[in-house]
Amino acid sequence: MIKKLFLGLVLTGSLGMSNVIAQQGLDNNQADFGEFMNRKGTYTRTASGKPSENYWQNSANYQIEVTLNEEEHVLAGKVTIDYINNSPEELDFVWLQLEQNRFTEDSRGTLTTPIQGNRYNGDTDGGYEISAIQAKVGKKGNVSSKYLISDTRMQVWFDEPIPAKGGTATISMNFSFKVPQKGMDRMGRLEVEDGWIYAFAQWYPKVAVFDDIEGWNVEPYLGAGEFYLEYGDFDYKVTVPYDHIVVGSGKLMNPKEVLSSELMDRYEKAQNSDETVYLVSPEEIQNTELTRPKQEGMITWHFQIQNSRDIAFATSKTFIWDAAKINLPSGKTILAQSVYPKESDGEEAWSRSTEYSKASIEHYSEMWYEFPYDAATNVAADIGGMEYPGLNFCRYTSKGEGLWGVTDHEFGHNWFPMIVGNNERRYAWMDEGFNTFINHYSTLAFNDGEYPSTLNQTRRYNNYFLNENREGIDTYPDVANTSNLGMVAYMKPAIGLIMLREYVLGAERFDNAFRSYIETWAYKHPQPTDFFNHMENVAGENLSWFWQGWFYGNGNIDLGLNAVVPYAGNYVAVINNKGDIPMPVLLEIEFEDGSKERQMLPVEIWQRGDTWNHLIKTTKKVKSVVIDPDKVLPDINLGNDSWPQPIYED
Structure with a gap:
């Protein structure tokens, strides 16, 4: 017996064309086409989706000096923040983010983690030690030490308000914390055969965003919600044991002080090479006489980055280090570099990391917007994949397609949200979704x-x-x-x-x-x-x-092709929208002579109903018609988008 899997309308015999025409509905679908939310312009943002002449944004510049105690796994130092209040109102206080406080037993993040755990599990024996807090307005203001810490937020008060429209304030404090081994898949430390790899993120007190939409954005650091930060300039120094290599967001300012003469030559060679150059080869990991300028004590690495919303760094004595030149559309060249332990080495693994990094940054710079920072660094760590300005942490066991995918994805985040600074705590889709989209084209382009x-x-x-x-x-x-x-x-x-x-x-x-x-x-x-x-x-x-x-909906797409029937020397395609979302309808028509043509029907065909009759003007005999021939749409019904509809034998 022959059975139709999907029964369409058989528009032949007694069913005339007038009946087909009558199928077209007259329901008003304006609920689908009307404005679903208020998108009118405001005082600070125009209706055309631009910042208005009244748009303002605060900023914060940071000076940070920290020292790593590798025996105790403790990072300690001092941060000084110069804050600029460009808002139209005075500020009596500022809110800061203290994200290391997530790693305590009574943090909101810990207490909202399911018993069985999830990706965002973290150690609970950490958190900040804060001291020597000083806050003052302007250069001559009175010093205040008044503050309040609530979970991952810190409120710092001033003796007088920060003036509106350009007023400045300075906040400084000492801080320290135990580096978590399990850092919510965003930071932490990993022990490999040759020592520890430290991946530092969310590692310094930072100012929360005060914006024109909500004022202070003070959502706590729980887990899945990432970051929303102000822009500014960073000058930071990291003191580590002499045998460590440090890589960080921005530009290394003192390479001649931290690299041996041999390593300095290789560093300069890499900056001019399109092929990957070893700075420290797998055989040289422990050869400090060749690669380090000193053989005892501690050494300080100095970095700077401008107009950035955050910084991260990594340090270890276990690193293989390689690099190559990135060519930007403007003619500027910068450095792609990778650091990884011998456990990650191999042509099927991290030996291609710098190749991947270079290709990723060059593609996005050419297709969308030029990469703004001085280096693009990929770090192998015990982290599935996490992004910071100019620096990624990716899983040290990743290989091949997986390593390309995570490297490309994390570097793509330099565009969303590092360059375009959306609020990740609330609108993850504006960075993760946009980034996943541009990753699609980068992957198609790679090799x-x-x-x-x-x-x-x-x-x-x-x-x-x-x-x-x-x-x-x-x-x-x-x-x-x-x-x-x-x-x-x-x-x-x-x-x-x-x-x-x-x-x-x-x-x-x-x-x-x-x-x-x-x-x-x-x-x-x-x-x-x-x-x-x-x-x-x-x-x-x-x-x-x-x-x-x-x-802003949770419905689906389901476009259907009910029938194709002869009509007055031409053909009529009877189309319907069975889904929740109206869409334009792309038809591919194949004729008996083997030729094909495409016709796009605009979305407005659904403004007055869910059925539409389309006249196919042709002198040829139609063999088949299909909706969305390239299968771009995630149409949930695979069986009703073509004519004739498929038939199957029982």
Whole structure:
């Protein structure tokens, strides 16, 4: 017996064309097309998605000196923060983030971690020791030592308010903490055969953001929610045992003081080489006479980075160190470098890390916006993958496709959120999702597709879209179910941007808008509405239906092709929208002579109903019609997007 798997309308015989036309609904679908949220301009942000002439943003510059006690696994030092209040109001106090306080038994993060644990488990015997707090306004203000610490936040008070519109203040303090071995998959220490690898992140007290949307952003550091930070300049010095190598965000300012003459020659050679150069080879890890300028005591490494929102560094005596030149579109060259232990060595593993790093940075700089920092550093550590300005921590056991993927992803974060400084604590999709999107094209470009992109087939994620426990993109990361976070923050928003680029807008319109968004909001703090407004204004398209359906809804796409019937010497395709999200309809029509043509129907066909009759004007005989022939859309029903519909024998 022949059985149709999906029964369409058989529009022949007694069912005339008038009945087909009558199927077109007259329901008003304006709920799908209306403005779903207030996206009007404000005093500080324009309706076109740009900072207005009244936009303001505070900043903080840091001077930090720390010393590592390797025997006790303790980092101790001093931080001085110069804070600039560009806001229109006086500030009686500032809030700081003390993220090392997450590693205590009674922290909110510890107490909200499930008993069975999750990715964000961390040690609980750490936390800051804070002393010698001094805070004053201007250069001659009275010194205040008044402060309050609450979990991962610290409130510092002044004897007088910081003036509005350019007032300055200085805050300084001593701090120390035990370096966690398990640092929530973001930082910590790893013991390998030759010693310890220290990965330092969230390691210094830093100012929270005071913005025009919420005032002080003081969400605690719990786990999944990452960071929201002000921009500024950093000058930091790290004192370590003489046999350590230190790599950090920004530029190494004193290479001649910390490198031997031989290592200095190799360092300069790498800066001019497109091929990877060993600074410290696997055989030279313990050969300090060759690679270090001194043979005892401690040594200080000095780094600087400008207009950055954070810094991180790594230090170890176990590092293999290699590097190569990165070529930027402006003609400037910078350094790609990798440090890793012998456990990570090998051509199938970390020996290709610098090659991956160089390719990643060069691609993003050419396609989207030029990389702004002096070095791009990949560090092997016991961390799945974590990003900081100009420096990554990636799993030391990663190899091949996995190492490319994590390296490329973490370097992609230099664009989102390091250059475009969105609020990761609330809108993880604006950094993880956007980054996953640009990773797709970087992977396609690397060695002409040496490794496959996980987003080549969007329908592979349909199991999630059909799961009744799925959550929307707008779910805050610390609220989302951990099992859903990969889709909520990474894959679903990335798929949304792929649909916009490859299906809705086209590459040229999308790229113009996306590049403009990056340039417009570089080193600033965009909100979701700024992104939506800017994309619409530059691309020239009202996309409210898309933002509402995909980014702020939890429904699915299901376009169907009911039938194709002859009509007045032509053909009519009967199409319906069975899903929750309206979409344009791309038809590929194949004729009996083997020729094909494509026709795109605009999304507005769904403004007055969920059924549409499209006239295919042709003198040829139609053999087949398919919706979304390139399978860009994650359409949840694979069986109703083609005609004739498939038939199967029992």
